[in-house]
Amino acid sequence: MARAEAEAIQRLLSEQNERLRELDRMKDEFVSLVSHELRTPLTSIRGYLELLFEEGGNLTPEQERFLGVVDRNSERLLHLVGDLLFLAQVDAGRLTIEREDVDFEEVVQDSVEALRPIAESRRIELVASITPLPTVVGDPARLAQVLDNLVSNALKFTPEGGRVSVSLHADGDRAVVEVKDNGVGIPRAEQSRLFERFFRSSRATHDAIPGTGLGLAITKAITEHHGGRISVESEEDVGTSVRVELPLPAAHDAAAPAHEVAV
Ligand SMILES: Nc1ncnc2c1ncn2[C@@H]1O[C@H](COP(=O)(O)OP(=O)(O)OP(=O)(O)O)[C@@H](O)[C@H]1O
Ligand SMILES: [Mg+2]
Known part of the structure; x- marks a missing residue:
């Protein structure tokens, strides 16, 4: 009886481990997917910002200051997305290193x-x-x-x-x-x-x-x-x-x- 019980617990644990591994894999995939999806719109935002800055003369100093904040924060976000994608590559064993x-x-x-x-x-x-x-x-x-x-x-x-x-x-x-x-x-x-x-x-x-x-x-x-x-x-x-x-x-x-x- 005790043995049957031990086997049942063992089975349960190994099922739970498998489930956790699967969840971990899904988390990695999710982070990777979301990072990719964030990169495109962020790049577009930064592209249009650059256009606005090029037209500099038409901006009031306050508008310019606000755009500076948008610029710095979108740059930070893009950097973060790059870091997350980098680590996703490492996890997937897909980091390529030039030699x-x-x-x-x-x-x-x-x-x-x-x-x-x-x-x-x-x-x-x-x-x-x-x-x-x-x-x-x-x-x-x-x-x-x-x-x-x-x-x-x-x-x-x-x-x-x-x-x-x-x-x-x-x-x-x-x-x-x-x-x-x-x-x-x-x-x-x-x-x-x-x-x-x-x-x-x-x-x-x-x-x-x-x-x-x-x-x-x-x-x-x-x-x-x-x-x-x-x-x-x-x-x-x-x-x-x-x-x-x-x-x-x-x-x-x-x-x-x-x-x-x-x-
Ligand atoms: N030269 C340092 N002097 C003091 N603390 C440091 C130094 N380098 C790293 N740390 C500590 O280690 C932590 C991790 O460093 P890490 O470079 O990974 O992160 P970060 O600089 O906070 O953020 P990120 O590099 O991702 O922008 C830092 O937040 C800081 O607490
Ligand atoms: Mg750092």
């Missing part, structure tokens, strides 16, 4: 220069120290995304007057990029959750620093799809340092097949 020779020094330099105006507007000293290294094999656009995510995090979570430094060097068979700031830091108890999707530290929410909590999950997925790894060291009110290591060509083939990555 070409990448001048990583240029990727790092470009990202730093692109974000310099933000640093300047917040009076944050942004310095880059780049040591020449061999080409990395990978996807230049994705690697740029990694740098953009890390440097913009460092700038975002560092108060005015702070300092952000980016360094790139080779360490044995690895290219190492480090982004260091002397900003708000991350409470120790929260550090293990940093790469979870939608995770934001209590500090980020308390200080109302904008963000979705997808950047680091995406950064980790890209890094691991390149056979690399990412780690964070941080102390609250002292600062944060994020380190990304990527294999340099000779070691790359051995490290490359990291294709199934859970984030």
